[in-house]
Amino acid sequence: MHLFISHAAPTGPNCQAAIAELSLPNLNELLGQLTPTPPMLGSPDTLTPLAERIRANSLGLQGPDGLIPWAATDAQQLGLTKIHGDAGWAWITPCHLTPQSNQVRMEDPLDLYISTQECDTLRNAMKRYFEEDNKITLxxxxxxxxxAFGEVFKDLPTASLERVACNAIDAWMPQQEHAKHLRRLQNEMQMLLYTHAVNxxxxxxxxxxxxxFWISGTGTPGPAPTKPPVRMDHVDGLRKAALQDDAQAWMLAWQEIDNTRLAELLRSVKAGKSEQxxxxxxxxxxxxxxxxxPWWGRIQQRFSTASSQQLLQTL
Known part of the structure; x- marks a missing residue:
């Protein structure tokens, strides 16, 4: 098993302060049983978050920052690239933006709970505008x-939805010259949706x-990976609290993971199974x-290993 826990140490000040208060006995014991490998480095300023990069690598997906070909991969699986080709795909995510005094904030799209009927109705209402001026097919x-497929998305770096959910979008908007049509389309859709019956x-x-709407997932697939995908069990129970910088909810979610998934992993490690x-x-x-x-190496590791709080503070 390869257990992957994202949002383990968010940058929000409340969650950062809460790390010192975490009590994670199973994680502490695992740190004494498992050996760290060289870390992978990221930055809060990249379009593609580190967690997303790691998941992409496990699937054999490669691309520069903001150009991991998530949408094109979905299009391939649906057979749509046989019609349009591999280049020029994007995800379009309906969302709710809230203007504030000096910025525009996006609510978490996962909290919108859009029904199938609403989704189909909105897409049918919006697709004509996407097609007419921008030659984008939904x-x-x-x-x-x-x-979405359109020439405008080819080689257009876009910020992951994780960058803007529960956050200001201004710094993450595409600023390239050929993206100005998308900004105009965004304004048109705001006017259309303002009085739409669905709303x-x-x-x-x-x-x-x-x-x-938010645009993400752009990028063109490279050669097919030579290695099979790495099966990774993604635990995202910390996500919502981390994005909202809700320290209390984040600590409770960590305790739940420690009591369940990490307890299971620890039992497996003690049973002699190979785990990550x-x-x-x-x-x-x-x-x-x-x-x-050797036995003396295991004893030495247990006495020299950092605590879970110390490790999380380095992330």
Whole structure:
């Protein structure tokens, strides 16, 4: 098993301060049983978060910052690249933006709970505008994301949705000259959605309206990977609290993971099975794994290993 825990040490000040208060006995014991490998480095300023880069690597997906070909991979799986080709794909995510005094903030799109009917109705209402001026074709994917194909997306770096969910979007908007048409399209869609019946219904039910969209997942696939994908069990139970910098909820989520997934992993390690654990923050990800060591090496490691709090503070 390769257990991958994202949002293990978010940069929000509340969660950072809460690290010192965490009590994670199973993780502490695992740190004494597993051996760290060289860390992978990231930055909170990149378009592609470190956790997303690691998941892409496990699947054999490569690309520069902001150009991991997630959308093109989905299009390949649906057979759509046989129609349009591999280059020029993007994810389009309906979202809710809130203007503030000096910035525009996006609510977490996962909290919108868009129904299938709403998703289809909005896509049908918006697709004409995408097609007319920008030559962009929309295809269904999920209730929260559509696939889009258009020349404008080719080689256009875009910020991951994780960068803007529960955050200001201003610094993450594409600024390239050929992206100005997309900014104009965004304004047109805000006007269309403002009075749309779907939003009237959502407002009547006390739900947030859908008043914009976010573009991500751009990139062109490279050669097929020579190695099979690495099976990685992604634990994202820390995500919501981390994005909101809710320290109390984040600590409770960590305790739940320690009591369940990490307790299971520890039992497996003690049973002599080969296991891996990756803890991923914004700046650093550390992978720990079982390695054969002489008995004195195992004893030495247990006495020299940092605590879970010390390790998380380095991420």
């Amino acid at each position: 295809h269904p994917l999920t209730n929260g994301t559509w696939l 009237d219904s959502r407002t009547a039910r006390g739900l947030a309206t859908i008043n914009a 654990l990756t803890l991923c923050g914004e700046r650093t990800a550390v992978t720990l794994e079982t390695q054969d060591k």
